[in-house]
Amino acid sequence: MDETDSGLDIDALRIVANGVNKLKNKDNAVILITHYQRLLEYIVPDFVHVLHNGKIVKSGGKELAHELEEKGYDWIKQETVI
């Protein structure tokens, strides 16, 4: 992990989370593109996709993000090789 990312701006995160949660509705869609599976606040995705080497190698529900938080990405990279 890149340590430069540890000083992340919680205030900014909360503003985005609250805003997106207020603005999302049945007629629009939101894509969150993220670096880490650090799970900080409250936008709960319906679907999680893992990108590796230019392809989506795994898709799932919100529990997939949870799994990534626990296990990192290596298991996915290995599955892809096999």
Add this chain to the structure above:
Amino acid sequence: MLKINDLHASVNDKEILKGINLEVNAGEVHAIMGPNGSGKSTLAAVIAGKEEFEVTQGNVVLNGEDLEDCAPEERAHKGVFMSFQYPIEIPGVSVTNFMKTAINESRKARGEEDMPAKEMLKLIRDKAEMLEIDRKFLSRSLNEGFSGGEKKRNEIFQMAMLEPKLAIWTKPIPGWILMRFA
């Protein structure tokens, strides 16, 4: 809403995206995660229509329309919102004035008249209230001296005003994905 079909894209002849398939429907929130260098930023940039990326195969379809020949601003007019699209500081242009211009540009692109001033003011007031944005913020110069939080507040305000069909939130807040599983 959004359909990405076998999308391949390159930068400087180096292939970064190698066949992305993704379907996003109205009402859904999708998170795209992945290790560094997996292609996340490229995917965001290609959906937004950034020109330094070349689509070599496949396509991006928004509401049935292939976006291939659409410039980033046309995509915005069609309802694609991308965070950090307007990070520039514009001294002398207030948040409010910027929003008025952005809204009327979109209306013009759809062949509609400018929004009447009264309606615009009401919209600005309603959305600001909903997002708890105070009036002082609205009269400040765009992005000038904004903190990280204020920049995001401004982006959320843009999203509220423009009511995009598809909003893409990406860096530069690293690791910002916000999920909590109760």
